[in-house]
Amino acid sequence: MYNKKNNEELAKEAITDPEAFGELYDRYYDELLMYIFRRVLDAKLAEDILSNTFYKALNKVETYNPEIASFSTWIYRIATNEINMYFRKKGKYVVGLDSEMMEYFVKEKHGHAEDAEEILSRHQDFQILAKAIRELKPIYQDILHLRYFEDFSHKKISETVKMKESSVRVYLHRALKLLEKQLKNDANKFLTESYGK
């Protein structure tokens, strides 16, 4: 019965019906967990932030207005605010050991079987990028992650971060420039640390 309803119908029913909320939960748990994990790079922390996200969604579901944004945009906005709030409170988060992270890299986005070396190399690419992105301002982090790792359109990003679509394009362009600079800095730092000046 619930699985035939769209998100917006379910959100309306979820104000009073726990099963309707449960259906939305099932639809979004996995993708939100992955989104948060890719931002914070810590599985346990991602679960904690996701719990807060769903608790807030549950308590605010009556304020959700489908005429303003899709349910997906709405819940991603809550998750994004939660992530930013976490970083704001805790300052820059220290990334866990790579070996610990690898424990959680159990499946791939596209589900292809690849040899271990290639998987490791790809994960290292992501880690380098994610670490560099985390040095940027929260708004740039939001936009880069939503665009490149969550495959959001410019329009959906604009609704999620409450910004004009044209501004999202400008911010994205700026974010790429800053990321490029950050990656260069990281590379120089790595070379200096490894081989001395």
Add this chain to the structure above:
Amino acid sequence: MENNNLEKNLKKVRVPSIGSSGHKTNLRRALLNSSKFENNKSQTCLINFNFMKKTKLSILAGVPALVIIFALAFNMLISPQMKVAQAMEIMQNDPRVNAVIEEYNLQVEEVEVVGNVAYIFLYIEKDGIEVTLTVDLESGTVGKIVSENGEIKAGEINYDDEDNAFEKKAEAMGLSEEELKTKMILEYKVKAEKMGMTAEEFKAHLDNEKKEWDNKSVEEKAEIKGMTVEEYEAAIQNK
């Protein structure tokens, strides 16, 4: 690395995922059994009870029981919601708070009522800074708007600050000068956008306002600020 190359790499990079754990089941159970839905369950009980009232059972329950149930329901369900609504109304009617909400784009996150005091938790949309204000429901007054860095007031960011004031401001806000500069540029852009102006137009608008202000007499300035001339001059000297 060119921007385009970086963009291509970002699109190509395979993102890591994590496997689900017991967390999914546990959180689902906790959410679906939350008090939010329990409230609805108790409302349903009330409706059922009203239905039963039409039967002989209501005679057994008696009027006093009904009064107690309604009083409990009022205290547990209706009264807190009314207090939250009252707190929100008081907050929205306060021009000082409205100016801060408008300037910082504050979003209400949560309202908690303890006795006759409501705590309104807000956050700044852009960077998630948490801000709290208290509302005294009895007197209908609103307290200070505070963040972890202290009180927040409207018009704190003055884009025409002197260089030495800039350093002090950054220090007071716990930011580096570079961070404060970025923050101000972003806020400047947001303000310009809000007024439907380009950054250049907005700058010209601010320059014009400043020029008009500079051309005013001390008496006029003091009057606008709601001060006597002496108070105004003292405030300028302190600044």
